[in-house]
Amino acid sequence: MASFFGIGVGPGDSELLTIKAVNTIKNLDILYTPQARKNGKSIAEKIAAPYLPLKLEIKRRHFPMVKDLETKVRSWQEIADEIAVDVQTGKNVGFLTLGDPSVYSTFSYIAELLKGRVEIQTIAGISSFSQIAANLSTPLMLDDETLEVIPATANSAQLAEAIDLNDNVVIMKIATNFAKIYQILKDRNLLNKTIVVENASMAGQKEKVLADYSIDDRLPYFSTALLKKGNHDVKNN
Amino acid sequence: MASFFGIGVGPGDSELLTIKAVNTIKNLDILYTPQARKNGKSIAEKIAAPYLPLKLEIKRRHFPMVKDLETKVRSWQEIADEIAVDVQTGKNVGFLTLGDPSVYSTFSYIAELLKGRVEIQTIAGISSFSQIAANLSTPLMLDDETLEVIPATANSAQLAEAIDLNDNVVIMKIATNFAKIYQILKDRNLLNKTIVVENASMAGQKEKVLADYSIDDRLPYFSTALLKKGNHDVKNN
Incomplete structure (x- = not known):
């Protein structure tokens, strides 16, 4: 069954992903990742780079880095809606988080917005x-x-x-x-x-x-x- | 350089070891592990079983499960002395811990007893x-x-x-x-x-x-x- 996966990539060293995280990444169809400012890749994406399948579709989206929760929730809602459509059409969709997805992560908000709409799985990571x-x-x-x-x-x-x-x-x-x-x-x-x-x-x-x-x-x-x-x-x- | 490695195997699922933990285990010469009561294997050893090299020497030692810290420290001291000799003769020695070696683990005590005597490395694990x-x-x-x-x-x-x-x-x-x-x-x-x-x-x-x-x-x-x-x-x- 297609799912939405929050995947912890650990704090920096690519060897600190779990086997489960690597196996999950290998089965992804689509990866959502924050649009970084200068070069195209977020830190989490760089850490996971050795494991990303060649055919993986990467959707870089803008995650506003502002204090105001309402502004953030609005843009997360758009991204969550797009993810819901992808999962509902049978794609395994991933979202990488630095460290552990359960520790101060944007994934938690996206997951909350998707609860009840798609299957959600969290792959624990090494926290900082x-x-x-x-x-x-x-x-x-x-x-x-x-x-x-x-x-x-x-x-x-x-x-x-x-x-x-x-x-x-x-x-x-x-x-x-x-x-x-x-x-x-x-x-x-x-x-x-x-x-x-x-x-x-x-x-x-x-x-x-x-x-x-x-x-x-x-x-x-x-x-x-x-x-x-x-x-x-x-x-x- | 030969080292003493504390390796977190995560809370139970063998897929929850990190790549670094698996790579570290593959390069071990000797593994110290608690002597479990009924069958020979501790929970941590069972979790790591898929990754243990065939030629690995496993030293099962008795770790007393008592309240009294002094009694425990005495038996840890003997085990630490034995580990020190192994590392000093060039062996990579491992010690597995359930979950994360930094979270309520016996490894922390053994490491304390070995500080300054051998090189110590801690491989983080997913905590419960x-x-x-x-x-x-x-x-x-x-x-x-x-x-x-x-x-x-x-x-x-x-x-x-x-x-x-x-x-x-x-x-x-x-x-x-x-x-x-x-x-x-x-x-x-x-x-x-x-x-x-x-x-x-x-x-x-x-x-x-x-x-x-x-x-x-x-x-x-x-x-x-x-x-x-x-x-x-x-x-x-």
Whole structure:
């Protein structure tokens, strides 16, 4: 049965797709992908490039990058309608997402607009925070520890609560509100327990402890912070 | 250079390994794996079975499943010492973990005991909560939402805080403290917003809303709850 597939391609390395993602991509008839500004290909499309079938029809569509949800939903609705027609005529239609389709992705909105109209399948991917931990060979959580994932766009009270109440905190896209978050962590003497990864799993990846930054530094868009309060050296437990 | 590899095999489906995990497994000389009780194979080993090289040497070792960390660390120390010798003699040594090696895994402890002695590499895997969201085709988080992952063994105050302060909460291994968690969610009128997935991505997988359980039900060990407070139907936004 023809379906609409949301496929996670992981955070950057083409080897980080799952076997299931690769097999799904090989059976696609049509791939919808965001129209990137300069060259034709989105990051997700570049990551999946080694696996795209030669005969695959690629439909590049404009996904507005604006704050206003209504504007976005209008253009997503048009794309969703086009996808519905394709699936209903028997085509397997794919939509690639960077990282994991369940983590802050446009796919979730498109899928919501298609629910009840076509069969939807989600193929999980490696999230950026999972890969950050793997790169550092540091656990995200152990034993009874908690992990909170919070976007840098959350308000100060939410960020402070997340930091105060959890053992481990991932702050997504920290560049957006760097000075604010730097100050919250500085006030709690946690700059030394926070690792910042710039461009995780992409060219130009860099890891630095937050204490090595200044509050007015400007970071790349794909920068993520990982706060780990505990010292997980089991030898000293 | 010979290394010690922690390899995530995902939550159950052999197609959910990454290409990188499969390639890493194919280059292993030795695989350490927990000695399971009845038949010889751990769940992780069964999941990876299609990819294990014929000449791979498999060392099944006893990993005690006890509460006491000291007892566990003692037996991990012996295994870590044996792994160190293997890697130092030029062997690529692997250790499989169910799900993601960065998420509540024994690998993190073994790696800690081996830091500075051998080269360590972590190969990320699909976590159980990522696959649960994929199975349900429901987002873990959208926009400015937060996600907290908390084990069912956390105390009541921590569980209540996690539930009160986050948009989305994953409660791992909910079977351990089912009645307590059921009551906390019932008190907040959230039973209908919580999905329980039994045996995620394994044979016997079952999804049910928490409201369809009774407080004294007994659940399988690999059961996870996903609380989603928001209604993510963008059509009604």
